[in-house]
Amino acid sequence: xxxxxxxxxxxxxxxxxxxxxxxxxxxxxxxxxxxxxxxxxxxxxxxxxxxxxxxxxxxxxxxxxxxxxxxxxxxxxxxxxxxxxxxxxxxxxxxxxxxxxxxxxxxxxxxxxxxxxxxxxxxxxxxxxxxxxxxxxxxxxxxxxxxxxxxxxxxxxxxxxxxxxxxxxxxxxxx
Amino acid sequence: xxxxxxxxxxxxxxxxxxxxxxxxxxxxxxxxxxxxxxxxxxxxxxxxxxxxxxxxxxxxxxxxxxxxxxxxxxxxxxxxxxxxxxxxxxxxxxxxxxxxxxxxxxxxxxxxxxxxxxxxxxxxxxxxxxxxxxxxxxxxxxxxxxxxxxxxx
Numbered sequence: 001x002x003x004x005x006x007x008x009x010x011x012x013x014x015x016x017x018x019x020x021x022x023x024x025x026x027x028x029x030x031x032x033x034x035x036x037x038x039x040x041x042x043x044x045x046x047x048x049x050x051x052x053x054x055x056x057x058x059x060x061x062x063x064x065x066x067x068x069x070x071x072x073x074x075x076x077x078x079x080x081x082x083x084x085x086x087x088x089x090x091x092x093x094x095x096x097x098x099x100x101x102x103x104x105x106x107x108x109x110x111x112x113x114x115x116x117x118x119x120x121x122x123x124x125x126x127x128x129x130x131x132x133x134x135x136x137x138x139x140x141x142x143x144x145x146x147x148x149x150x151x152x153x154x155x156x157x158x159x160x161x162x163x164x165x166x167x168x169x170x171x172x173x174x175x
Numbered sequence: 176x177x178x179x180x181x182x183x184x185x186x187x188x189x190x191x192x193x194x195x196x197x198x199x200x201x202x203x204x205x206x207x208x209x210x211x212x213x214x215x216x217x218x219x220x221x222x223x224x225x226x227x228x229x230x231x232x233x234x235x236x237x238x239x240x241x242x243x244x245x246x247x248x249x250x251x252x253x254x255x256x257x258x259x260x261x262x263x264x265x266x267x268x269x270x271x272x273x274x275x276x277x278x279x280x281x282x283x284x285x286x287x288x289x290x291x292x293x294x295x296x297x298x299x300x301x302x303x304x305x306x307x308x309x310x311x312x313x314x315x316x317x318x319x320x321x322x323x324x325x326x327x328x
Contacts (some may be wrong), residue, residue: 031218031265079200125236132261134219134233 031151032143038148039130046119062172064093065140070104072136078155082115091169095119100126209241217266
């Protein structure tokens with residue numbers, strides 16, 4: 001009897017591993033920055049090159065940093081979802097216009113609407129690099145102390161907004 | 176005159192060099208060092224490629240950052256540490272052996288040992304069965320001898 005059960009158990013275990021393994025996205029490299037202080041930076045605004053934003057300005061608030069670019073396809077998919085989120089005024093969403101041309105970035109926001117509390121302009125991608133950005137879009141959830149608590153790689157979807165982002169924001173706001 | 180024109184034509188291609196190559200010529204030693212280092216870094220956009228051979232935008236950026244850091248006097252280790260800090264150990268093609276990567280390094284050997292153990296147990300079981308079959312009771316031995324005798328008649 002054992003000679004049938006053992007291979008069968010081994011087969012089931014292997015199947016479960018393969019099922020879980022194949023369901024995961026190998027492009028999603030877990031960020032080592034989660035639960036670490038968000039890199040401090042200061043950047044000009046997209047609309048106004050003379051105005052500077054510094055990460056200090058967000059101390060005491062839970063906020064999202066959404067990295068996007070006019071040349072990024074998936075950013076167009078998540079844009080309406082961010083518009084919805086902005087309309088609900090639950091959490092400030094700051095845009096990081098990453099490796100873009102100023103006029104291209106502005107054109108997108110003018111045409112499709114601007115969901116961002118502020119949009120920062122990272123022309124050479126140096127700030128993006130410090131945040132470990134390797135594919136746009138990426139969204140960081142940063143707490144009141146300025147610590148990165150989660151990172152969404154790829155587009156914000158109604159699912160990950162409902163199941164991952166909003167519950168975490170609510171929890172962090174309570175602290 | 177004709178020879179002179181031909182010579183002139185032969186010189187012409189030397190004017191046609193690509194603009195991008197300049198960067199490389201700027202400091203060939205450092206470029207070599209950068210490429211050697213970039214070969215050890217995984218391109219996160221095209222994961223089975225390394226940063227040295229990848230043409231992705233991200234890899235271009237990483238190479239440029241490596242150049243800048245080298246110009247600023249950073250050591251190879253410092254540059255690698257900076258990358259790991261931002262992108263995690265999975266950017267290294269040869270991750271260090273530590274608590275986090277232990278399963279990655281030991282799993283193949285554990286599986287191999289497990290396989291050898293199963294094989295060994297199976298072989299021992301089989302040997303016991305064969306041995307049991309090989310030892311005959313006196314009656315069986317007598318019967319076998321009888322059968323053989325009859326066959327030889």
